[in-house]
Structure formats: structure tokens, C-alpha cells
Amino acid sequence: MTTVQIPVRLRGALVEVGTLFVIMLEGLRFSWNVRRWFWEFVEQCWFLARVTSVPVILVALPLGATVALQVGQLAEQLGAQSATGGAVIVGLVRQVAPIAAALIIAGAGGSAMAADVGARRIRDELAAMEVMGVNPVHRLVTPRLWAASLVSTLLASLVIIAGALGGFVFNVLLQEVTPGAYFDGAVSLLRMSDMIVTLFKAWLFGLVSAGVACHMGMNCATSPVGVGRAVNQAIVVAFLLVFVLNYVITTVYFLAYPPVI
Template identity: 80%
Template sequence: MVTAGLTARLRTGVAARVRGFLGEVGELFVIALEGLRRTWDVRTWGWEFAEQSWFLARVTSVPVMLVSLPLGATVALQVGQLASQLGAQSSTGGAVIVGLVREVAPIAAALIIAGAGGSAMTADMGARRIRDELAAMESMAVNPVHRLVTPRLWASSMVSMLLASLVIVSGAAGGFVFNVLLQDVTPGAYFAGAVSLLQTSDLLVTLLKSWMFGLIAAAVACYMGMNCAASPVGVGRAVNRAIVVAFMLVFALNYVISTVYFVAFPPTH
């Protein structure tokens, strides 16, 4: 009887956790879709979009360059050493830039957006919840999702696309320094390998990834802030949860998109 009771409680607890998890996932998707639904009404969120875009660009541009430069240099150093052992140093530039374009750029941009910009979004929305600003907006027949979440979704996604381009340029510059100046590879060989391996679809998929990753980071940040506990401790916990959940969703979606892309467009070289 005791074992049966413990088993029943365990099943009940697991079922409750699963229902709670699925409920949170559903609410997250509802906020994201509701935010995108009023995209056409630009007059209500245009100024907020401009402010959020400027804020995100200001707090993420320098960190992403500081991450990309040594990252590209490190990849070039490691790949260059392996390529020199195989007698294919001229292919180092292609490997570095292709890796930056296909995987590193959208992931790095999303992590910076979620870590620097998303944490600020979560704290801002949590502070509004504590001060009852969200409830006050609802009492005045103003939908807080349309007024606050919509501009943040579009600002985060657009800035993420721009950051991906900045990651590619910064990483390629860092790889150029190590590969050309320290490993005696000619500049023409460094860039020729990248041009021969890259495809137009690689760039398009990278921009799509960056846009979706930025959208996910903003949606998670807004959801966690709008549903946090009404206390400073609750806001701090919501910030931590938002960063972790955004990272997990970004890595999972990146795996799915990359798998589908390589099946649909297999490498030609």
C-alpha cells in the first residue's frame, strides 16, 4: 500500500510538472504570436522600436566585436596548424570564413542578444510588472503585448541580423591576422578559399537564423519579465531563467535548421 501510494504521488507530481511546462511553452508562443499579429500597426510601436534598436545596438556591438576577433583568430590558428600538417594551408581561410558564416555568426549574435539585451528586457518588463504598469495599461484598454513586446521582437531580430554580419567581418579580420601575418599564407589564397566554398544559400540561411534567434531571445525575455514574481528577487530569477531558456531554444533550433539545410542543400565541394 505504501509503495502504491508513493508511486501515485510520483506520477501526480510528474504529470503536474509536465502540464506546467507545456503551459509555459504555450504561453510563450501565445505572447510571440500575439506580438507579431499587430506588426502592421507601426504607429503604435514605431518610436519604441527605434529606441530598443538603438539600445540593443549600443550594448551589443562592442561585446560582439570583442568576442568575434579572438574567436576568428583562434579558429584560424587551430585550423591553420592542422592544414599545415596536411599541406593545405591555402584552405585555412575558406574553412574559417565558412564556419563563421554557417554556424558561428548567428549563434554568437543570438548569445550576445540574449545575454546583454535580453537580460535588460527581462529586468525592464519585470520592473513594470512590480510597479503595476502592465495592469495599468490593461485598465486603460492598451494591450501591453502590442505596445511593449512587438517593438522588442522586431528590434531584437533586426539587430541580431546586423550583429551576424559584424561577427563575420570581425571574425574574418581576426583570422586574417593570424593566418596571413603569422602563418605566411597569401591574402589571395585566404579569401579565394572562402569564395569557392561559400554559397548564396549559406548567407540567406545565416540571416534567417539570426532573425529567428533574435526573435526567440526577445520573446523569452518579455515572457519571463511579464510573468515573474512581484519582487526584486523574482526579477533576478526571471533574468537568469530567460538567459538559460533562450540559450537552450537557440541551440535546439540551430540544430534543426542546420540539419534541414544540409539535407536540402548538400555541399557541392
């Protein structure tokens, strides 16, 4: 009987993915004991909100304005300028908001998480927790998973509001579209399922970003260089997973609920 030889790089990648899912599932498994990780959760929420709120607004405002400018020029040639608002807000809700929130969480918050957990590893704090009978996954990963997922969901709403405001400035004030026409297109195209899926994607992307950051920090090389590499790897891997998950979820959603024109 012949055995299939798995290449070394592929085997290493599969082991990394398996370890990542084990850490995330172990962190979620301890979620029921809220009392033990609640204050760490509050601290992480405050930290993530502090470092991501302003950047996400600064990203969403010009993004909404740029989309409104580009779509508005095309709509003006077609004689449908009133549809610009609908296109801008629908795009923000369905795609831009969860991805922007996840990228900010992974870039600003995830890098800090990976650096913090990696620093604890090279100082042997994780080993000390295990010696004292404290599970480091339950102590460190669980609150960070829930904090990142909650803040990411809130940031998605902030992206929608800020992006819609940026598009409003360009479309209404500069292209002379009435405010009623700007918002009417969005109301007619959006469905409640769009918002539910968007918030779910933002929650899931935040959870994955925090899980990747904690995994990279807990398994980094025991040196300052290893921590730096873990931070870089956490950001890159989180970005890739976010885009892959977004494609899969969006495809399944459009198959189940085709867009309404």
C-alpha cells in the same frame, strides 16, 4: 475510458511553452500598426546596438583568430594552408555568426528586457495599461521582438567581418599565406543559400530571445527577487532554444543542400 495523467512538472513546462508562443504570436499579430510602436522600436534598436556591438566584436576577433590558428596548424601538416581561410569564413558564416549574435542579444539585451518588463510588472504598470485599454503585449513586446531580430541580423554580419579579420591576421600575417589564397577558399565554398540561411537564423534567434525575455518579465513573481530570477531564467531558456533551433535548421538545410567539398 482511462485518461493519461501528465506529470506536474511536464504540465508546467508545456504551459510555459504555450504561453511563450501565445505572447510571441500576439506581438507579431500587431506588427501591421507600425505607427504605434515605431519610436519604441527605434529606442530599443539603439539600446541593443549600443550594448551589444562592442562585446560581439571582442568575441568575434579572437574567435576567428583561434579558429585560424587551429585549422592552420592542421592544414600546414596536410600541405593545404591555403584552405584555412575557407574553413574559417565558412565556419563563421554557417554556424558561429548567428549563434554568437543570438547569445549576445540574449545575454546583454534579453536580460535588460526581462528586467525592464519585470520591473513594470511589480510596479503594476502592466495592469494599469490593461485598465486604460492598452494591450501591454502590443505596447511592449512587439517593438522589442522586431528590434532584437533586426539587431541580431546586423550583428551576424558584424561577427563575420570581425571573425574574418581576426583569422586574416593569424593566417596571412603570421602563417604567411597570401591574402588571395585566404579569401579564394571561402569564395569557392560559400553559396548564396548559406548567407540567406545564416541571416534567417540570426533573425529568428533574436526574435526568440526577445520573446523569452518579455515572457519571463511579464510572468515573474511580483517582487525584486522574482525579477532577478526571471532574468536568469530568460537567459538560460533563450540559450537552450537557440541551440535546439540551430540544430534543427542546420540539419534540414544540410539535407536539402549537402555541403560542397
